[in-house]
Amino acid sequence: MVRPGGLLPRSTVAVTTIIDPQTDRFGAFGGRYVPETLIKALDELVAAYAQALEDPAFQTELEALSADFVGRPTPLYHAKRLGKAAGHSDVWLKREDLNHTGAHKINNTIGQALLARRMGKRRIIAETGAGQHGVATATACALFDMECVVYMGEEDVGRQALNVYRMQLLGAEVRPVSSGTRTLKDATNEAIRDWVTNVASTHYIIGSVVGPDPFPRMVRDFQSIIGREARAQSLKRFGRLPASVVACVGGGSNAMGMFHAFVPDVEVELVGVEAGGSGIESGRHSASLVAGTPGVLHGSLSYLLQDSDGQVAPAHSVSAGLDYPGVGPEHSFLKDSGRARYTFVTDEQALRAFHTLSELEGIIPALETAHAIAHVIEEGAGVEGPILICLSGRGDKDVSHVAQVEGRGSLI
């Protein structure tokens, strides 16, 4: 079934949504565990988003920008040499790396910036890990002439220097965050603190399917264009649905965007690949779905890395974008319901895949994406039928960091 109509799944919400309309949760997960000060802003956002979904002008503008500015639809590419390396003849890449700014993140930031404009909010804040969401937010703000402040952990400012400068070029202010673990988790805390303080003038563009309702479902909807395009392209290119759909999972926005259209297709296996860091046993990883337990962080109940006293445990990954101890609540639901399967690959496997895809296909993937590639290289041979990988972003931002990790010194 090819889904008709606009970019937002208005016509498909009834088919694929798994939100309980009474509680805005995904099964037990999700919710709105936030300070009272934010409740009004979340209520306003829920209402504005519902109105936007019903407004053909909103959909038309988003569609036009997606085509002319972002460059959609992105291609589906038959990665034959990668397939050979994986022992599988039918591996396909959904090329989100070919979006403007080099990753899927812009699908969401354009949508949310349009929504902020409708709500009359001219100041935008965002958190970023690898910097891709920060760049995509800064880009949307330049496009719509909005003030933009991006919070980024000090550690990530160091390992993603190129993206910091890109955000500044685009007119954004990057505020380094030095509290806590100095990565994405603490950048998110700081963005929420800013939002609590400046809530009347400011919209917070969360970069993943995390946070309080309505963010997880709204970000999913804006990202769901990935899966809807890929599903239609699969039917057209290889005449059937893929057997397996694979995506990396940090907060989980590219995975959720890719999975969403396939959730009702029960014959399609959905696989989320988390960052195994130095290995699960080492305790240095970001695999919240594989090794975490349910808890509340950043406004929603979801799987979480935490210690025995309920303190959030530091995450680790070679990839800044996956270095997050939580995960989107809908993924927790897909895991517990058995609809999706979550696994992990280590830093080392991801780094190897980073090289493999570059050498075999002429595509340098983001380190985040390299986790999905690594999984298919390791386990793809066992899949009967086409494998579809979400190539969520390009790896230019990671080149310097990888060179450093591999002992070649700093390139910049």
Added chain:
Amino acid sequence: MISSVLAARRNDGRAALIPYVTAGHPSADSTVPVLTALADAGADIIELGLPFSDPLADGPTIQRSSFTSLKNGTTVEGVLADLARFRAERDTPVVLFTYLNPLLRYGVDDFLTDAAKAGANGLLLTDLPFGADPQLEGAVAQSPLDFIRLVAPTTEADRIPEIAEGGSGFLYYISRTGVTGARTELRQDLAEEVEALRAHVGLPVAVGFGISTPEQAREVGAIADGVVVGSALVQILDEHGVEAGARFLAELRAALD
């Protein structure tokens, strides 16, 4: 206990002084001495912060005290044990101030039972707004602990009676949008807002966030049933120790008397 203390202060014709401190700060063994010093310096009710790794409703001062406390090895169990030791010495009511996740991990029902047993009188959860989790809110409401609920300047008027309905002890009015932390000036509209709030609810109203000087405490004390002072006190404890903290509290108390 909390409401009787507030009623007694009202009869005295002054607002209650409600200091906030973070457990396990400034040092691992300072919780009991700090609580005792505050009680003796004139605290009417004490808010005791149970530290969380991701205190997203808190400003830099309380964030720092939370991180220090966690580095000092503070645990939920340890804080409840300290609280029980304090309770054996003093009657001053204590409200536990924390985030939801440590409770979820501990087990909500167990926590409510153990906290009451340790001598806690109330519970304030910064990230559990009214309506977020009816089952959990019901469990807190039915526990022996008073459920201290928050109202913000952004709270819609029609929400306020519902929030007050589910709360007990007192209603905590957040004096401004933003995180905890000292401010040099109070907002112009504060008196009007607190007056409107008190007209709508049966519970006493305490005001917090940003109150840092005796003058501000006096100003807020004139319009509210309780005055919460947190970051300013935590900073003094941090920089000058327990005695200085107690002296500061006595100054605040003198301003209210």
